Amino acid sequence: MKIEQKKLTPGKIWETLRHDNFNPSLCNLVFAFGSTDRLSDLSLYENIRSTYPNADIMMNSTSGEIYNTEVNDETVSLTAINFEKTKIKTATVQISNFQNSFEAGKNLACSLDSANLKNVFVISDGQKVNGSDLVRGLQEFLPKGTIITGGLAGDGSRFQKTLVGLNETPIEGRIVAIGFYGDSLLITYGSVGGWDSFGPERLITKSKDNILYELDGIPALEIYKSYLGEYANELPSSGLLFPLSIRQKESDDYIVRTILAVSEEEKSLTFAGNMTQGHFARLMRANFDRLIEGASEAATNSIKEAEAKPDLAILISCVGRKLVLNQRIEEEVEMVRAIYGDDTAITGFYSYGEISPSFNFMKCELHNQTMTITTLTEK
Numbered sequence: 001m002k003i004e005q006k007k008l009t010p011g012k013i014w015e016t017l018r019h020d021n022f023n024p025s026l027c028n029l030v031f032a033f034g035s036t037d038r039l040s041d042l043s044l045y046e047n048i049r050s051t052y053p054n055a056d057i058m059m060n061s062t063s064g065e066i067y068n069t070e071v072n073d074e075t076v077s078l079t080a081i082n083f084e085k086t087k088i089k090t091a092t093v094q095i096s097n098f099q100n101s102f103e104a105g106k107n108l109a110c111s112l113d114s115a116n117l118k119n120v121f122v123i124s125d126g127q128k129v130n131g132s133d134l135v136r137g138l139q140e141f142l143p144k145g146t147i148i149t150g151g152l153a154g155d156g157s158r159f160q161k162t163l164v165g166l167n168e169t170p171i172e173g174r175i176v177a178i179g180f181y182g183d184s185l186l187i188t189y190g191s192v193g194g195w196d197s198f199g200p201e202r203l204i205t206k207s208k209d210n211i212l213y214e215l216d217g218i219p220a221l222e223i224y225k226s227y228l229g230e231y232a233n234e235l236p237s238s239g240l241l242f243p244l245s246i247r248q249k250e251s252d253d254y255i256v257r258t259i260l261a262v263s264e265e266e267k268s269l270t271f272a273g274n275m276t277q278g279h280f281a282r283l284m285r286a287n288f289d290r291l292i293e294g295a296s297e298a299a300t301n302s303i304k305e306a307e308a309k310p311d312l313a314i315l316i317s318c319v320g321r322k323l324v325l326n327q328r329i330e331e332e333v334e335m336v337r338a339i340y341g342d343d344t345a346i347t348g349f350y351s352y353g354e355i356s357p358s359f360n361f362m363k364c365e366l367h368n369q370t371m372t373i374t375t376l377t378e379k
Contacts, residue, residue: 001083001311001378002026003345007067008038008076017068018345027055027080029088029178031314033349034076036061036155036163044076045169052080056090058178059170060123061163062349063154063319064329069337069346071322071329073156079347081312085184086378089113092166095173101130104175105137112142112179119147119187121314121374124175126152126162126352127260130210131366132273134175135355149189149374151316152272152353152366157237157323159260162352184379188310190301191356191372193256194294195284197245199227204246204279210260211268212275219267224259227283235262239269240320243369244281256284258320258368260352272353273366284369286324295332295371299339302373309340310375315348317371322350332371344375 004022007015030052038044039061048057065077091111098104112120120142124134131152138148153162163170180187202223206214215223224232224239231238239259247254261270275281295317303309315336322329337346354372357365 001081001376003312004080005068005345005347006078007072008034008078010074022080022082024052024080025054026082027052028083029081030055030057031079031347032057032059032076033062033065033347034059035065035074036161038074038076039163039170042169045165048078055080056088056178057167058123058176059165060153060349061155061170062351063156064322064350066315066333066346066348069330069333071333077347077349079312079345083185083378085182087181089179089181090166091177093175095125095128095175101133102137104129105134106141108175108177109138109141112177113181114143116181116183117143117146117179118182118185119149119180121178121180122148122150122175122355123164124150124152125164125173126154126272127159128173129175130274131353131355132210135366138177147187147189147357148355149372150355151351151372154319154350154352157240157319159236186377186379188302188375189356189373190298191354191367191370192294192298192301193370194287194290194292195243195256195369196287196290197282197284199283201280201282204275204277204281207275207277210271210274212271213266213268215281220269221262221264221267224269236260240323241286243284243320244271245284246275246279246281248279255365255367256369258318272368288325288328291321291325292328292332292335296335296339298371298373299336302375303339308377310344310377312345312347312376313340314374315346315371316351316354317348318354318369319350319352320369321371336373
């Protein structure tokens with residue numbers, strides 16, 4: 001595997017970080033993570049296409065771009081890859097063409113060849129897609145044992161529109177899946193949070209899919225506002241600072257959900273993933289040190305079974321972590337660099353949701369407020 005990494009600065013100048021004696025015409029795959037404004041520029045895709053004429057080009061908007069150990073805004077973080085032994089195949093769908101997100105995931109899964117498929121990396125629109133149902137559709141129709149990782153595109157803390165594209169200028173409502181094939185590629189992953197729970201645990205008494213209406217029979221928005229205090233006026237963006245942990249009645253395991261939208265009329269909250277009626281929910285808040293340690297733990301988990309440090313690490317971290325850590329945000333990326341060493345290429349973005357198994361042999365889930373890492377190493 002040979003890698004080239006570049007950054008498009010706010011001044012629209014390309015800066016090169018890594019080259020690897022790279023021949024652009026042999027490039028198989030390009031990841032371009034950028035701000036909504038940058039990706040809305042119609043000339044950007046054509047610029048990238050002219051540089052890498054034979055590559056599949058995957059682009060998505062972010063809530064911050066990861067470039068080596070930098071965390072940037074209003075840039076494009078580009079990673080071009082020349083796989084020497086690994087085959088890739090791609091699929092894309094438009095959410096408006098399907099009845100629901102589960103059906104979109106099913107279509108993507110069925111569009112990829114199943115023979116010798118090792119990993120599916122999926123990037124989805126972050127506003128129009130129910131991430132939980134998308135993952136469920138993928139997992140149900142992909143070959144058993146296929147590793148699924150990826151995330152939901154972002155739009156800063158604006159929540160206005162997110163953009164995703166494959167071999168095109170990115171648009172709203174798009175979902176892209178990349179399948180990796182062959183025995184020469186080692187895929188690993190890690191996903192860790194680092195938030196603290198507080199307040200009483202409450203029963204989800206009324207919900208539909210990813211919309212939460214009531215907790216303990218009380219309108220969900222009322223409960224949220226009572227805890228947020230002065231932050232209540234800044235919803236939905238302030239909700240990123242106070243996610244919910246969700247668990248089933250008979251389980252101690254939980255997943256984290258974060259707010260995407262609020263409805264004053266219905267007193268409801270819309271989350272990035274499903275809020276199942278009958279499950280329990282509890283508010284969470286930031287623990288600075290644990291958030292940063294969580295990034296380190298995710299990196300450590302991703303290489304436990306590996307014989308060497310990875311060639312490439314794709315970091316997808318939640319926008320809520322970025323808002324909380326603020327000036328300390330680069331510390332979580334620096335912790336990952338410390339685990340991998342200097343030779344691993346690092347790229348990624350801040351998202352509206354992260355897709356990964358939590359640990360070995362556990363089914364894939366949509367997560368919020370985690371640092372999720374996918375590593376690729378070509379043997």
